[in-house]
Amino acid sequence: xxxxxxxxxxxxxxxxxxxxxxxxxxxxxxxxxxxxxxxxxxxxxxxxxxxxxxxxxxxxxxxxxxxxxxxxxxxxxxxxxxxxxxxxxxxxxxxxxxxxxxxxxxxxxxxxxxxxxxxxxxxxxxxxxxxxxxxxxxxxxxxxxxxxxxxxxxxxxxxxxxxxxxxxxxxxxxxxxxxxxxxxxxxxxxxxxxxxxxxxxxxxxxxxxxxxxxxxxxxxxxxxxxxxxxxxxxxxxxxxxxxxxxxxxxxxxxxxxxxxxxxxxxxxxxxxxxxxxxxxxxxxxxxxxxxxxxxxxxxxxxxxxxxxxxxxxxxxxxxxxxxxxxxxxxxxxxxxxxxxxxxxxxxxxxxxxxxxxxxxxxxxxxxxxxxxxxxxxxxxxxxxxxxxxxxxxxxxxxxxxxxxxxxxxxxxxxxxxxxxxxxxxxxxxxxxxxxxxxxxxxxxxxxxxxxxxxxxxxxxxxxxxxxxxxxxxxxxxxxxxxxxxxxxxxxxxxxxxxxxxxxxxxxxxxxxxxxxxxxxxxxxxxxxxxxxxxxxxxxxxxxxxxxxxxxxxxxxxxxxxxxxxxxxxxxxxxxxxxxxxxxxxxxxxxxxxxxxxxxxxxxxxxxxxxxxxxxxxxxxxxxxxxxxxxxxxxxxxxxxxxxxxxxxxxxxxxxxxxxxxxxxxxxxxxxxxxxxxxxxxxxxxxxxxxxxxxxxxxxxxx
Numbered sequence: 029x030x031x032x033x034x035x036x037x038x039x040x041x042x043x044x045x046x047x048x049x050x051x052x053x054x055x056x057x058x059x060x061x062x063x064x065x066x067x068x069x070x071x072x073x074x075x076x077x078x079x080x081x082x083x084x085x086x087x088x089x090x091x092x093x094x095x096x097x098x099x100x101x102x103x104x105x106x107x108x109x110x111x112x113x114x115x116x117x118x119x120x121x122x123x124x125x126x127x128x129x130x131x132x133x134x135x136x137x138x139x140x141x142x143x144x145x146x147x148x149x150x151x152x153x154x155x156x157x158x159x160x161x162x163x164x165x166x167x168x169x170x171x172x173x174x175x176x177x178x179x180x181x182x183x184x185x186x187x188x189x190x191x192x193x194x195x196x197x198x199x200x201x202x203x204x205x206x207x208x209x210x211x212x213x214x215x216x217x218x219x220x221x222x223x224x225x226x227x228x229x230x231x232x233x234x235x236x237x238x239x240x241x242x243x244x245x246x247x248x249x250x251x252x253x254x255x256x257x258x259x260x261x262x263x264x265x266x267x268x269x270x271x272x273x274x275x276x277x278x279x280x281x282x283x284x285x286x287x288x289x290x291x292x293x294x295x296x297x298x299x300x301x302x303x304x305x306x307x308x309x310x311x312x313x314x315x316x317x318x319x320x321x322x323x324x325x326x327x328x329x330x331x332x333x334x335x336x337x338x339x340x341x342x343x344x345x346x347x348x349x350x351x352x353x354x355x356x357x358x359x360x361x362x363x364x365x366x367x368x369x370x371x372x373x374x375x376x377x378x379x380x381x382x383x384x385x386x387x388x389x390x391x392x393x394x395x396x397x398x399x400x401x402x403x404x405x406x407x408x409x410x411x412x413x414x415x416x417x418x419x420x421x422x423x424x425x426x427x428x429x430x431x432x433x434x435x436x437x438x439x440x441x442x443x444x445x446x447x448x449x450x451x452x453x454x455x456x457x458x459x460x461x462x463x464x465x466x467x468x469x470x471x472x473x474x475x476x477x478x479x480x481x482x483x484x485x486x487x488x489x490x491x492x493x494x495x496x497x498x499x500x501x502x503x504x505x506x507x508x509x510x511x512x513x514x515x516x517x518x519x520x521x522x523x524x525x526x527x528x529x530x531x532x533x534x535x536x537x538x539x540x541x542x543x544x545x546x547x548x549x550x551x552x553x554x555x556x557x558x559x560x561x562x563x564x565x566x567x568x569x570x571x572x573x574x575x576x577x578x579x580x581x582x583x584x585x586x587x588x589x590x591x592x593x594x595x596x597x598x599x600x601x602x603x604x605x606x607x608x609x610x611x612x613x614x615x616x617x618x619x620x621x622x623x624x625x626x627x628x629x630x631x632x633x634x635x636x637x638x639x640x641x642x643x644x645x646x647x648x649x650x651x652x653x654x655x656x657x658x659x660x661x662x663x664x665x666x667x668x669x670x671x672x673x674x675x676x677x678x679x680x681x682x683x684x685x686x687x688x689x690x691x692x693x694x695x696x697x698x699x700x701x702x703x704x705x706x707x708x709x710x711x712x713x714x715x716x717x718x719x720x721x722x723x724x725x726x727x728x729x730x
Contacts, residue, residue, distance in 0.1 A: 051635075051638070051639060051642070051650075053086065053087050053088065053090055054090070054202075055201045055202050055203065056087075056090060056201075056202050056203050056204075056205060056642075057090050057092070057113075057194075057202050057203075057204050057205070058083070058087050058090060058091045058092070058205045058207070058638070059092050059093075059094055059191075059204065059205065059206045059207070060076065060083075060091075060092070060093050060094070060206075060207045060209070061093075061094040061095070061187055061206060061207065061208045061209065061213045061216055061217075062076055062093075062094075062095060062208070062209035062210065062212075062213050063095065063096060063180070063183065063209075063210065063212035063213060064076060064095070064209070065093045065094065065095025065096075065135075065143060065145070066093075066095055066098070066101045066102065066105050066106060066135055066143060066145065067095060067096060067098055067101055070360070071234065071309070071541065071543050072209055072210060072234055074309075074543055075209075075234070075309050076093065076209070077137050078310065078311050078312050078627060079310065079627055079631065079634070080093075080135070080137055080138065080139040080141045081138045081139035081312060081627070082627045082628060082631045083139070083141070083631070083634075084139035084140070084141055085139075086631075086635070089112060089113075089142075090202070091141055091142070092116070092141070092142045092143070092144055093135065093141055093142065093143045093144070094143075094144045094145075094146070094187055094190075095143065095144075095145055095146075096145060096146060096147075096148055096179070096183055097129065097131050097145035097146055097147040097148070102131060102133075102145065105135060105136055105137075106131070106133040106134065106135055106136065106143060106145070107133050107134045107136055108131060108132065108133040109132065109133050109134060110132065111132050111142075111144075112142075115194055115197045115198070116132075116144075116194060118193070118197065119190055119193035119194040119197070120132060120144070120190070122193045123146075123186070123189065123190060123193070127150065127151070127153075128146065128147070128150055128151045128186060129146075129147035129150035129151075130144060130145070130146055130147070130190075131144070131145040131147070132144050132145075138312065144190075146183060146186040146187070146190075148179050148182045148183060148186075151182050151185075151186055152182060154182070154185065155178060155181070155182060158181055158182065158185040159181065161185070161219070162181060162185075162215065162218070162219070165218055165219055165222035166218055166222070166272075166276045168269060168272045168273060168276065169269060170269050170273075171269065174269065174270075176212070177269060177270055177273070179212075180211070180212040180213075180214075180215055180273070181215050183212065183213070183215070183216070184213065184214065184215020184216035184217075184218070184219060185215065185216070185219060186216075187206075187213070187215075187216030187219075187220075188215075188216045188219035188220045188223065188225070191204065191206065191216075191220050191225050191227055192220075192223060192225055195225050195226050195227060198226075203226070203228065203642065203645075203646055203649070204225075204226065204227045204228065205227070205228045205229075205230070205638050205641060205642065206220065206227050206228070206229050206230070207229075207230040207231075207232065207634075207637075207638070208229065208230065208231045208232070208277065208281070209232050209234065210232070210233060210234055210274075211233075211237060211270060211273050211274035211277060213277075214231065214273050214274060214276070214277030215273060215277075217229050217231055217277050217280055217281060218273070218276050218277055218280050221280040221281075222280075226645070226646075227645070228282055228638070228641040228642045228644070228645035228646065229280070229281045229282045229283070229641060229645075230281060230282065230283045230284075230285060230637050230638065230641050231277050231278055231280075231281035231283070231284055231285070232284075232285045232286065232287070232307060233274065233278065233284075233285075233286050233287075233291070233295055233299070234286075234287050234291075234540055234541065235291065235538075235540040236274070236291070236294055236295055236298040236299060237262075237267060237270055237271055237274050238258065238261060238262055238265075238267070238271055238298050239294050239298055239538065240365070240538060241261075241265050241267065242256070242261065243364070243365050243537055243538035244362060244364060244365055244538075246364055249537075249538070250293075250294075250560065250585055253293070253294065253297040253298075254297060256297070256298075258271075258298060274299065275299050275300065278295070278299045278300075278301050279299075279300075279301055282640075282641045282644045282645050283304045283305065283637050283640050283641040283644065284301055284302075284303050284304050285303050285304060285305045285306065285307045285633075285637050286303045286306060286307070286540070287306070287307060287308060287309055287540055287541045287562055288306060288308060288540055288541055288561075288562025288563075288565055288566060289306060289562070289565050289566075289569075290540070290559075290560060290561070290562055290565050291540040291541075291562055292306055294540075304637070304640060305633055305636055305637045305640065306633065307630075307633040307634055307637060308541070308562065308566055308630050308633065309541045309543065309546070309562075309630070310625050310626055310627035310629070310630035310631065311543075311546060311547065311550055311622075311625050311626070311627065312626075312627060313550055313622045313623065313625065313626040313627075313628075322527070322551065322552045322615075322619055323552070323612065323615065323616075325527045326527050326528060326552070326553075326615065328528075329520065329524045329525065329527045329528030330354070330528040330529075330530075331528075332520060332524070332528060333354055333518075333520075333525070333528045333529070334349050334352075335415070336412070336517075336518050337349065337352070337392055338415050339411040339412040339413075339414065339415030339416075340408060340411050340412075340470055340471075340474075340505065341411075341470045341496070341503070342411050342414045342415060342418075342464050342466065342470075343464045343465055343466035343470075344466070344469070344470050344496070344498055346498055347390040348388065348390070351388050351389050351390065352389070352390045352391070352392060353389060353390070353391050353392070353530045353531065353603070353604060354391075354392050354393075354394065354528065354529040354530050354531075355391055355392070355393045355394070355529065355530065355531045355532075355533050355600070356393065356394040356395070356396060356525070356526075356529050356531075356532055356533070357371055357393075357394075357395055357396070357397070357532070357533050357534060358394075358395075358396035358397065358522070358532070358544055359396075359397060359534070359544055360397070360398075361397040361398060361399050361508075362538075363484040363485065364537055365536060365537055365538040365539070366397070366534070366536050366537075366539070367534060367535030367536045367537055367558065367584075368395065368397070368484070368485055368488075369484070369488065370535045370537075370582075370584075370589065370592060370593055370596060371533055371535055371596070372485070372488045372489065372492060372494075373488075373492070373593050374535075374593050374596040374597045374600060375391075375393060375492075375494060375502050375504070375600075376492035376493075376494060376502075377593070377594070377597040378391065378501075378502055378597055378600045378601055378604070379494065379500055379501055379502035381597070381601050382501035382502065382601070382604065383499065383500075383501055387501060387604065389501065389604045389605075390501055390502075390503065391501065391502045391503070391600075391604065392503045392505065393502060393503065393504050393505065393533075394505050394507055394525075394529075395485060395504070395505070395506045395507065395508075396507050396510070396511060396522075396525075397485070397506075397508060398508055398509055398510055399477060399478075399483065399508035400477070400478040400479065400508075401475035401476055401477055401478060401508050401509065402475070402476040402477075402478060403475065403476055404474065404475055404476075404516070404517055405471050405473060405474055405475055405476055407468070407471050408471055408474045408475075408517060409516070409517065411470070412516075412517060414463055414464060417460065417463065418460050418463070418464065421456055421457065421460045422460075424456070425449070425453050425456065425457060428453065429448060429449065429453075432448050433448065436448075469495050469496050469497060470496045470503070471496075472486065472489055472494075472495065472496060472504055472505070472506055473486065473505075473506040473507075473508065474505060474506065474507045474508075474509075474517055474518070475507075475508050475509060477508065485506055486506070489504060489506075510522065511525050523547075523551070526547060526548060526551055526553055527551050527552075527553065529553060530553070530554070530603075530611065531553070531554050531555065531556065531600075531603055532544060532545060532548040532553055532554075532555040532556070533555070533556040533596075533600070534555060534556060534557050534558075534561070535556060535557070535558050535582050535584070535592070535596055536557070536558055536560065536561050537558070537560055537584060538560065539557075539558070539560065539561035539562065539563070539564075540561075540562050541561070541562035541563055542557060542561040542562055542563035542564070543563075545557045545561070545563050545564075545579070546563050546625050548618075549578075549579065549618055549619075549621050549622055549625060550619070550622040550625055551619070552615045552616070552618050552619030552622075553578075553615065553618065554578030554579070554580070554603070554611075554614055554615065554618050555578070555579060555580070555618075556580040556581075556582060556596065556599055556600075557579065557580070557581055557582070558581060558582045558583070558584045558585075558592075559581055559582070559583055559584060559585050559586075560584045560585050564579075564581045564582075566624075567579045567581065567621075567624075568581060570624055570665060571621065571624075571665040572665060572666045572667050573666075573667040573668075575599075576614075576617065576667055576668050577614075577617045577618055577620070577621050577665065577668070578614045578615065578617060578618035578621075579618070579621070580599040580603075582595050582596050582599070583595060617668055621665065624665070639652055640652060
């Protein structure tokens with residue numbers, strides 16, 4: 029029976045077709061093994077969770093996820109049930125009979141895939157024996173002090189044991205495919221290959237261990253890739269055994285993949301094997317029925333951020349919120365790797381430019397990077413309390429004012445505005461105004477930091493002097509905690525917060541993929557990334573003019589840090605010069621790039637990796653054409669059909685243009701979207717124009 033896909037990739041707007049021979053999924057079992065199955069630690073959790081739906085659509089009941097058991101995760105995310113497959117049930121029962129706890133159920137995410145979770149603690153008594161077997165397999169010793177590596181070995185040993193019990197029940201079919209993610213799952217792959225189990229294996233590295241450590245040490249990593257003494261560097265950082273586990277997994281796998289071209293280059297030098305396939309990370313894209321709906325969401329959540337800003341800057345709210353832009357950076361607190369150092373330096377230069385040019389634009393920048401804190405900053409909480417008190421006072425006075433005005437109009441009188449407010453009302457308003465006075469500057473951080481004096485972000489803010497002074501056009505807020513709708517300070521989920529901002533800034537030095545700018549893109553929010561991030565390289569390959577689509581790519585590979593900082597500053601300053609209309613046009617274009625990041629498009633690379641693994645493991649049953657590998661490059665969105673929304677090309681009749689002037693310009697959102705879609709399709713000749721529509725002169729010209 030041929031494989032049935034839930035959605036053809038050609039249904040995505042203008043993306044090129046890709047044909048691969050359908051696999052007989054009814055004769056196959058697919059297992060995906062990762063430490064982050066039901067266990068959120070980092071980006072791999074997002075990869076597996078979002079990809080589950082399209083994998084279920086392709087594989088149905090023959091797709092299973094394997095991960096570690098954590099009680100709190102299972103109670104909230106897993107519906108426990110019996111394995112539907114008799115062979116899997118028998119293998120699970122065998123492990124249970126030997127004293128190992130195994131939990132089977134459905135993961136309550138989109139697609140509801142089956143999950144199998146191994147309890148590491150219940151099998152820990154085997155650790156010494158399994159260490160000996162692992163040494164016999166690959167001559168890698170694991171120190172007793174490294175708890176994470178020991179847990180990874182127990183997890184891998186249980187995984188290999190399960191595959192042995194399962195595969196021993198089959199003669200010819202079904203054939204097994206096991207896809208392992210990262211070094212924590214790699215021990216299972218190594219042991220499976222050592223025991224010569226009939227399992228086709230795929231290994232994906234989302235970031236090399238040593239690469240992350242080296243970049244965190246502020247080393248010129250990418251220009252010295254071929255100069256590192258790998259063993260020496262890993263040994264000095266006391267991760268040599270982990271590095272060996274990762275490298276052995278890479279070389280044992282039938283197919284080795286990584287998430288981006290930049291990480292492929294890194295892996296070739298760090299792990300000494302060139303990846304067979306690049307498997308970019310995607311997202312589940314949910315389109316709105318009305319094109320303007322995400323613009324409405326932006327306006328709604330921007331208003332909520334503005335409410336927070338009103339409270340945070342009480343007493344210093346002498347800037348126009350209608351002319352205020354919200355920028356943000358978010359992610360793990362890796363000061364250099366995530367580019368926070370470059371971003372802060374660029375903000376200092378942006379502040380100077382805005383002040384010198386007497387700009388009426390104010391930029392409020394949020395740093396959403398979790399760090400160790402005691403609790404909320406008292407001054408920050410007081411600001412929100414003052415804002416609420418002022419709101420309640422205004423509502424009370426408004427109600428009394430409205431009643432008196434209503435009574436006067438009923439009598440046919442024009443009320444005397446000097447008498448409509450009595451002395452008590454004026455007194456209440458004066459007291460409210462006095463309550464907004466503050467002797468200190470608005471706080472830079474919303475929480476009390478535990479190690480304030482050694483915090484790299486706060487120390488840089490002290491050095492560049494961005495203390496939220498009245499004269500500063502750039503204001504900084506460090507929120508050292510993940511956002512939550514239950515927070516008493518900024519009650520918003522991360523997704524809602526992103527929708528309310530104007531620009532996400534992620535000038536990372538080390539970012540194998542980069543889910544944060546990808547999430548901005550699918551929400552229609554422009555972002556800044558770099559050519560050292562997987563996402564930035566992917567967009568450079570697929571989009572002819574990324575900046576016109578709201579993807580600003582900073583060159584951190586071929587420029588000095590100072591030149592990169594100047595380039596980032598110019599991007600930020602150019603964005604500040606855009607009119608409201610230009611930002612709306614740009615958000616529409618940014619959102620249209622979301623098709624590129626849809627798993628329905630990017631899932632093809634995982635399909636190819638599995639097919640390649642089967643053809644190498646079972647060459648008598650599965651064949652693959654030599655020219656089959658799909659490439660991540662080769663398809664490019666052309667420039668938009670209309671003029672890019674940049675200030676340099678929008679000339680105004682007066683030196684100081686107004687927002688009203690921009691609003692008068694005609695802009696047909698649907699028409700531009702349709703022209704862009706036709707423009708995207710035209711270079712590939714994927715289909716004729718709909719009948720009844722003739723191509724207008726210059727329609728595809730830029």
